[in-house]
Amino acid sequence: MCYLGSMDWTLFLLFLLACAGAAATGVLFQPGKWYETLAKPGFTPPNRAFPVVWTVLYILIALAAARVAPEDGSGLAMGFFAAQLAFNAVWTPVFFGLHKMKTGLVIMGILWLAVAGTLWQFWQIDVIAGLMFVPYLAWVSVAFALNASVWRLNPERAAAR
Structure with missing residues (x-):
């Protein structure tokens, strides 16, 4: 078992960089006017909560991966x-870029299943x-419910795409 003091920090930085790659889609495909005009639950x-929450989650995700990756049987x-x-x-590009709610x-x-x-x-x-x-799974659960609600609350917009 790994403790933070003995963790390979290079490995952590590599996983954090991978998370930054995933996060980059949020920078490239922002909610914008389309999302602002949708009915939401x-x-x-x-x-303002999204960048804060995602920053914390990506740090936790990278730390977790850096702890597990060097362990035997982690494939x-x-x-x-x-x-x-x-x-x-x-x-992000599918929902915010293409506006494909479903x-x-x-x-x-x-x-959610992968998390x-x-x-x-x-x-x-x-x-x-x-x-x-655990916080990541909780956040993705909220995101799933939010995506489902937005799709349900905006049937005319969902059908148009």
Whole structure:
């Protein structure tokens, strides 16, 4: 089991860089006017919360991966990690760039499964790394509900795309 003091910080920085790649889609495909005009549920977080939450989550995600990656038998866990990061990166351009709410919901569902799988696999190798994924799974659960609600509340906009 890895402790923060003995963690390979180069590995952490590489995983943080990978997370930054996924985060870059949020910079390239911002919500914009289209999203502002959509009907949204009452539980929609304020816009200013998103960069703060994602920064914390990406740091936790990178720390968790850096703890698990060097451990024996981490191949499946790291496969789940790569899958969740890929679906994380794809959702933003699909939802905000292409305005595909239903496709975004499907991607978000797959992302949720990939995050849950990563959490479970990480937990098997390093409980602390697994716990670091709990806030991410909670946030993706909110994001799934938000995506579903926006799709449901805007049937004419969803049908147009």
